[in-house]
Amino acid sequence: MVFEHREHPEFSWSQSRRSTFRSCPRQYYWQYYGSHNGWYDDADETARLAYRLKKLSSFYEFLGGAIHELAADAIKGARGDEPPLTADELFQVGRDKLNRAYAQSKRLKDWKRRPNRITMFHDFYYGTGPSRDMIDRIRDRLRTCTENLLESESYREALQAPFVEVKEVDRGPEFFTFEGYTVWAQPDLLYRTGDGEYHVVDWKTGQTDDTHPLQLRTYGLYVQSRADLEPHAIVGRLEYLLKGSGTTVPLGSSELDAEQREIRDSIAAMQKYVADPSTNAARPKDDFPLKDDTSECRYCKFYELCQDEIEGTVAGPF
Ligand code: SF4
Incomplete structure (x- = not known):
């Protein structure tokens, strides 16, 4: 995408946006609106x-x-x-x-x-x-x-696979369009095995998390959207490198349909914080509440911007 100056950021959706939105509305504001320009x-x-x-x-x-x-x-x-x-x-x-x-x-x-x-x-x-x-x-x-x-299974299979793409080596940041919105999604590794099946892989260097399979589902939609790839079955693979184990994630039509519903709902929830959908101008900062539990806020990158407000609200039993 070519850079162009915009008064307000363009709206697009990604798994990390969803995760930030769920974690803290104020962090979502700083990350996607307050830091713009x-x-x-x-x-x-x-x-x-x-x-x-x-x-x-x-x-x-x-x-x-x-x-x-x-x-x-x-x-x-x-x-x-x-x-x-x-x-x-x-x-x-x-x-x-x-x-x-x-x-x-x-x-x-x-x-x-x-x-x-x-x-x-x-x-x-x-x-x-x-x-x-x-x-x-x-x-x-x-x-x-x-x-x-x-x-790991994915590394070993990728060395032998007839078709392989590696994130940001073979292709830059990738997106597809979903109901008029840009959705950013690119697997860390995509390969096709001899029987034609596509494998989308995410390397994980931390602990397991319930949201990881959702991320692979978005990647499945991305693979499905690519006109240059022959339609074939898709499976996902989470490689937990710290544990040295992997999990296979089914990416059939029911999982991909479910992910489309999730993305639709997530976009609708985010749009409630937009004052003007034609420009994606956000509502005022104070409409994005601080996290309910601020005890871990000092580990947040935006702590400096929230510190005064956090210190002004003292939680306690009274
Ligand atoms: S410091 Fe706390 S309230 Fe502020 S953005 Fe970060 S997590 Fe949210």
Whole structure:
């Protein structure tokens, strides 16, 4: 999509949007409305701050992104002319990525100028950096995930498959249109086995979650929408790299129909927060309530923007 200046953001739907909307309406506001145009130097200071905070990363998020990149590189390399990377080699590349990001996170002034180019970890922005315990935990996770990646069913099958696409290597960010709305969806890995079945894969570097199968259903709709792919059965696969186990998710017509209903309902709920559907102008910020339970808010990237309000509301037994 070509960038064009817009006074209000374009409405589009994604799984992460749904998850943010469910988690906290105010976070949804900052992420999708309050930070809009905050990349301009002359934007209003709140929008600029919201845009910067939106770019903060947690160590777990960063690790997840790094492992997705490693998976993509490992599959593309092994299917090309290169010898397959070993778990040790992947681990070293992952450590380099983490170490570079860690060093960048100490450059607060540079990050404020270019928050989309430089990594800033939440722990540095809101504190003095990660504890030794956190660093050890992230490094151990990286090692476990890289080892399990190479052992996973999806990785092994993708090396042999007649057709493979890897996210953001073979194709940029992908979307399909659903009832006039843009829906962002692209599997981490898509491959077709010898019998013609499509496999859509999501690498997971954290714990299991009930919403993960829904994400694969959206990917199933995306595959189904692609005119360049021959129609064939689709199955989903969640690869839990921390546990070293995977789950197969059926993506037949009943699951995809159910997901269409879910997306329709989710869009309708989000649209209630829109003041003008023709421009997607949002209702005022205060119409997006804070999270009911604010006890974990200090871990949220937008805490700085909510702090005064949160501290003004003291929950208690009286
Ligand atoms: S700090 Fe709390 S209330 Fe504010 S956006 Fe984050 S989760 Fe929501």
